[in-house]
Amino acid sequence: MTFNNFSKLKLAYLFLVLSSFSLVSLADSSMQDSADPSSYYLTEASTSFSSGDWDIDDNGQADALTDGLMFLRYAFGLSGDSLLNGVISSDSVISSAAEIEAELARVFASSGDIDGDGTVDALSDGLLLLRYLFGLTGNTLTTGVIGDGATVTESAALESYMSALMPQAPYIKLNGSAFVSHEQATTYNDAGATATDVIDGSIEVIKTGAVDASVAGTYILRYLATDSEGNVSRTLMRSVTVADTTAPAITLLGEAVVEVELDASYEDAGATATDTVDGVVEVVTTGSVDTSAAATYTLTYTATDNSGNRAITTREVSVKEPRAEIFNVTATNNGGWAYIINGVSKPDLTLEVGTTYTFNYPGSHPLRFSTVNDGIFNGGVEYTQDVDTSGTNQITIRVTSSTAKTLYYYCRIHARQGGKITVTQ
Numbered sequence: 418m419t420f421n422n423f424s425k426l427k428l429a430y431l432f433l434v435l436s437s438f439s440l441v442s443l444a445d446s447s448m449q450d451s452a453d454p455s456s457y458y459l460t461e462a463s464t465s466f467s468s469g470d471w472d473i474d475d476n477g478q479a480d481a482l483t484d485g486l487m488f489l490r491y492a493f494g495l496s497g498d499s500l501l502n503g504v505i506s507s508d509s510v511i512s513s514a515a516e517i518e519a520e521l522a523r524v525f526a527s528s529g530d531i532d533g534d535g536t537v538d539a540l541s542d543g544l545l546l547l548r549y550l551f552g553l554t555g556n557t558l559t560t561g562v563i564g565d566g567a568t569v570t571e572s573a574a575l576e577s578y579m580s581a582l583m584p585q586a587p588y589i590k591l592n593g594s595a596f597v598s599h600e601q602a603t604t605y606n607d608a609g610a611t612a613t614d615v616i617d618g619s620i621e622v623i624k625t626g627a628v629d630a631s632v633a634g635t636y637i638l639r640y641l642a643t644d645s646e647g648n649v650s651r652t653l654m655r656s657v658t659v660a661d662t663t664a665p666a667i668t669l670l671g672e673a674v675v676e677v678e679l680d681a682s683y684e685d686a687g688a689t690a691t692d693t694v695d696g697v698v699e700v701v702t703t704g705s706v707d708t709s710a711a712a713t714y715t716l717t718y719t720a721t722d723n724s725g726n727r728a729i730t731t732r733e734v735s736v737k738e739p740r741a742e743i744f745n746v747t748a749t750n751n752g753g754w755a756y757i758i759n760g761v762s763k764p765d766l767t768l769e770v771g772t773t774y775t776f777n778y779p780g781s782h783p784l785r786f787s788t789v790n791d792g793i794f795n796g797g798v799e800y801t802q803d804v805d806t807s808g809t810n811q812i813t814i815r816v817t818s819s820t821a822k823t824l825y826y827y828c829r830i831h832a833r834q835g836g837k838i839t840v841t842q
């Protein structure tokens with residue numbers, strides 16, 4: 418390699434090292450996705466982690482874009498923010514620049530002189546480590562970075578040296594968030610964790626703890642992995658909070674919009690409610706319907722589960738405006754008197770609740786009502802509830818839900834002149 422090429426390569430690395438841009442997008446890396454503070458959760462201090470290996474930020478593994486770049490920047494003499502910006506794993510347990518610098522100082526002193534020339538140099542030792550952590554081997558590891566005084570120059574020897582300082586315990590990483598809110602009474606599927614080891618590769622994660630999704634509470638799950646040499650990863654935890662946050666489902670019985678005749682009786686069909694956790698839940702109805710006053714009334718149904726989640730639904734009940742109807746009444750004698758109502762002789766009448774009926778009768782045949790056929794001529798009495806006889810040759814009856822269901826109209830003067838009345842809602 419010419420001096421010119423060597424210099425270009427050095428400058429390119431210098432740019433990479435000093436760049437303040439995020440380096441995550443520049444290369445494939447096992448670096449964490451983001452600096453989400455809830456992405457890990459340790460049971461205890463990571464006492465199992467030794468300092469002095471390439472895992473500078475103590476997240477459990479040595480990565481090019483975190484530990485490797487940190488080592489390189491440190492070798493360039495950077496410190497503080499310019500040393501750490503963008504290169505700390507989100508699951509690192511080291512939080513201060515001082516701790517990182519102390520760890521770097523240890524690694525530098527004990528192992529930093531990778532090529533054995535007696536000094537720790539960014540453009541030789543630093544780049545060797547960065548390349549190694551990127552997975553480069555052979556000539557691609559060593560080209561352009563072995564200085565004149567190097568005593569270790571063969572890639573195999575360099576790889577062996579750096580390999581010995583890779584963290585030996587498995588690296589464990591939680592899938593999903595460390596703090597999970599889970600809806601009670603729904604199936605909980607844990608996202609688990611993954612573990613990798615520099616020697617064993619992908620290894621099994623042992624999870625302890627369980628979530629009972631049917632019972633509200635906070636559950637702790639623990640994850641760890643052990644490699645073939647018995648090295649144990651750090652223990653990660655996940656906190657799963659199971660709670661009922663779903664309101665009951667209310668089922669309205671009957672229609673949501675109801676019309677009722679004036680003065681009719683109204684019996685509400687009500688509503689039922691069920692909750693995913695509490696089962697059948699009581700429904701409280703508020704509001705009322707006054708069928709004697711034409712208006713629209715709102716009934717409100719509320720169901721609350723044991724966790725305080727509340728569902729509300731309503732029904733509109735409209736009481737109709739009053740109606741009126743007039744019967745023209747005459748009388749005829751065909752061997753006995755008979756009322757003619759709207760042209761029909763002694764008809765059976767049907768009267769509806771909510772309507773006021775006016776009978777205009779001839780003066781000599783005063784029409785009256787009774788609950789007994791033919792009224793006073795058959796042992797009955799005159800029916801007067803909601804009946805008005807104050808008009809001249811006129812009687813009105815306001816038919817309500819409390820009006821007798823069967824009535825008879827008769828002439829107060831002549832027997833067997835009337836007929837039957839049926840009252841309907």
Ligand SMILES: [Ca+2]
Nearest residue numbers: 472474476478
């Ligand atoms: Ca690390």
Ligand SMILES: [Ca+2]
Nearest residue numbers: 530532534536
């Ligand atoms: Ca060196």
Ligand SMILES: [Ca+2]
Nearest residue numbers: 585586614644
């Ligand atoms: Ca191992």
Ligand SMILES: [Ca+2]
Nearest residue numbers: 661663692722
């Ligand atoms: Ca609920």
